[in-house]
Amino acid sequence: MEQLKLLLDYQQLDIKISKIESEVKQSALYKKVVKVRKYLIDSQKLMQKHESEVVGINETLKSLLSQYNEANETVEELTEAISNVNSESSIKEVQMLLRKAKQEQTNLAKIEREILKDQTTMSTIEESLQKIAHNVPTYKTEFEQLKAKYDEELLKINEEIEPLKDKLKELAKKIDKETLKKYKTAKKSHAIAVVMLDGKRCMGCNMELSSKMAKEVTTSDTLLECENCGRLLYTKES
């Protein structure tokens, strides 16, 4: 079957091209390029995140400071009221003033703790931003150098692949359209899309076909798909 031979040649070439392309993606250089690029993208995202965090913390700090000032004023007022206590003041009144003063002191301490916490977070963010600002230029230079090297590699590989792709196109012209369509569909899920039928067993998925199907594969003029895996089947006799 001439068509089968053409399709098998097509498959062989197709696999060869994929292998070269995947080797590029497996290369240490490509992995480095991806890693450095990821660092740069992540840094950018982190910087944006930090920027919005800083805005949020600044707003909180502003509100905490005004709360602190208010609480401080209240404490001062209460302190003055307590210092003005005289023999005419009732015990209840004095007790209430003392209680209020104590409450306000607790409130003040709480606000102070929150301010301190926010200031600590702010320093952590600043440190992180400084680290990014320090690292990014180095990584950018490294990325540019790696990218240039990778582009060079890619050029070389394209020189190797382009003639193969041209050959593939030439072969495609000779192959029946319907068969090629079936091949491309099967290729989406399988690295090897055309496989031999050994007796009733598909050499792709290793499952046995029904006797009826196996017979059809043998007698059909066109290539049929395995009913289990969808690969195209041919027999020794094809």
Ligand SMILES: [Zn+2]
């Ligand atoms: Zn199969």
